[in-house]
Amino acid sequence: MPGDNPIPSLPRPVLIAGGGVGGMATALTLHQIGVPCIVFETVPELQPLGVGINLQPNAVRELHDLGFGNDVLDTIGLQAREWALVGRNGNEVYAEPRGLAAGYRWPQYSVHRGQLQMLLFDAVRARLGDDAVRLGQRVTGYRQDADGVTALIETRDGRREEVAGSLLIAADGLHSAVRAQMHPTQPPIQWGGAIMWRGTTPGVPVRTGASFVGVGSLKHRVVLYPISPPDPATGLATINWIAEITVDNQGGWPQGDWNRRVQLDDFIHHFEGWNYSWIDVPAMLRGAKDVFEYPMIDRDPVPTWVDGRVALLGDAAHVMYPVGSNGASQAIVDARVLGAQFIAHGVGPQALRAYDDRLCKDISALVLRNRGAGPFGLLGLVDERCGGVFDHIDEVLPREEREAFMARYKAAAGFAIETLNAAPPTIAPGQRVRAAA
Numbered sequence: 001m002p003g004d005n006p007i008p009s010l011p012r013p014v015l016i017a018g019g020g021v022g023g024m025a026t027a028l029t030l031h032q033i034g035v036p037c038i039v040f041e042t043v044p045e046l047q048p049l050g051v052g053i054n055l056q057p058n059a060v061r062e063l064h065d066l067g068f069g070n071d072v073l074d075t076i077g078l079q080a081r082e083w084a085l086v087g088r089n090g091n092e093v094y095a096e097p098r099g100l101a102a103g104y105r106w107p108q109y110s111v112h113r114g115q116l117q118m119l120l121f122d123a124v125r126a127r128l129g130d131d132a133v134r135l136g137q138r139v140t141g142y143r144q145d146a147d148g149v150t151a152l153i154e155t156r157d158g159r160r161e162e163v164a165g166s167l168l169i170a171a172d173g174l175h176s177a178v179r180a181q182m183h184p185t186q187p188p189i190q191w192g193g194a195i196m197w198r199g200t201t202p203g204v205p206v207r208t209g210a211s212f213v214g215v216g217s218l219k220h221r222v223v224l225y226p227i228s229p230p231d232p233a234t235g236l237a238t239i240n241w242i243a244e245i246t247v248d249n250q251g252g253w254p255q256g257d258w259n260r261r262v263q264l265d266d267f268i269h270h271f272e273g274w275n276y277s278w279i280d281v282p283a284m285l286r287g288a289k290d291v292f293e294y295p296m297i298d299r300d301p302v303p304t305w306v307d308g309r310v311a312l313l314g315d316a317a318h319v320m321y322p323v324g325s326n327g328a329s330q331a332i333v334d335a336r337v338l339g340a341q342f343i344a345h346g347v348g349p350q351a352l353r354a355y356d357d358r359l360c361k362d363i364s365a366l367v368l369r370n371r372g373a374g375p376f377g378l379l380g381l382v383d384e385r386c387g388g389v390f391d392h393i394d395e396v397l398p399r400e401e402r403e404a405f406m407a408r409y410k411a412a413a414g415f416a417i418e419t420l421n422a423a424p425p426t427i428a429p430g431q432r433v434r435a436a437a
Contacts, residue, residue: 015139
């Protein structure tokens with residue numbers, strides 16, 4: 001059985017670059033299976049920054065196995081019950097249940113990304129100790145030999161340090177210094193022309209009360225979903241929203257910042273008149289305290305996530321368009337698959353190669369699928385066939401075709417219902433990497 005044979009004791013810990021969702025999930029997984037680790041995070045203080053994200057059932061399953069049950073996840077988000085697309089004229093294109101309502105054994109959650117990160121961070125400190133996360137320290141590169149790896153560290157005050165470890169796991173995000181060293185000729189960040197404005201607004205949840213809803217067309221849409229239950233006194237929940245348009249990208253991203261606070265007047269004109277019986281989109285946009293602008297970006301896939309004793313994970317490996325709600329989910333799954341390979345192969349390069357073989361090819365294909373619109377491709381089909389205006393969607397896009405389209409996406413993203421429900425745990429309870437006496 002995997003993990004039954006002892007491996008030599010680890011003289012040095014596994015080093016983790018980046019304290020985001022992927023890095024923290026990796027630290028918790030390694031602790032669960034008995035592997036010492038240290039996390040290096042650039043910022044001097046972690047704060048619950050960001051906006052809403054969705055955690056798919058495949059990631060929630062892994063969080064459950066890490067000890068975060070629904071009682072815990074309910075404190076940072078809301079169990080999703082529906083995913084729906086609505087055309088620009090207000091008519092429904094497609095809707096399906098999600099999470100438990102769809103028949104999964106685990107829920108889908110809409111959560112605040114920063115609160116999720118803080119939940120994981122607090123758990124890392126509680127389980128591994130305060131010294132397990134070193135804040136204000138950025139991994140800028142690495143050296144390695146047959147026996148180990150050295151992380152090159154730069155502190156907030158400009159000091160340079162070196163830390164030795166058995167392996168280096170780079171969960172250092174879009175601008176990963178480790179990925180840049182591993183793949184020095186990688187193309188620049190790819191921007192396809194989509195601009196997103198994101199915010200949160202107090203509002204009454206629509207449809208089921210826990211629905212993810214996309215309204216509009218492929219290149220001009222608004223997505224909204226609640227990330228908290230309604231307040232008992234007011235009936236208002238925190239509604240996370242993303243407003244998006246696609247423009248000509250030939251000149252490249254015109255702003256210097258990858259995210260910046262903007263004024264409502266900078267973009268609300270794109271959505272004036274989007275007022276339906278069930279949602280007043282301009283009013284929702286105006287209700288946000290702060291609005292941030294982001295380009296929708298990704299990176300071209302690389303042929304491997306591994307270089308000897310170094311591996312990429314999360315956005316450092318596969319930053320992708322957020323159209324399928326699976327960026328953070330995949331980072332959590334990455335961490336768990338990596339842990340399973342340590343159990344099977346020991347904490348060394350062979351496990352990293354097995355992790356790479358298991359995920360790199362398929363998830364790279366998912367990056368490109370999301371670049372091609374992901375599940376929002378249904379709106380593209382409607383645009384092609386009727387210009388986005390219709391009375392009866394079945395006359396434009398038959399139900400069987402819509403369902404087949406979504407089934408293909410869920411299979412590619414790793415959360416097809418039957419497959420996930422029947423799958424054994426990624427890491428069985430009690431499995432550990434056993435060190436020699």
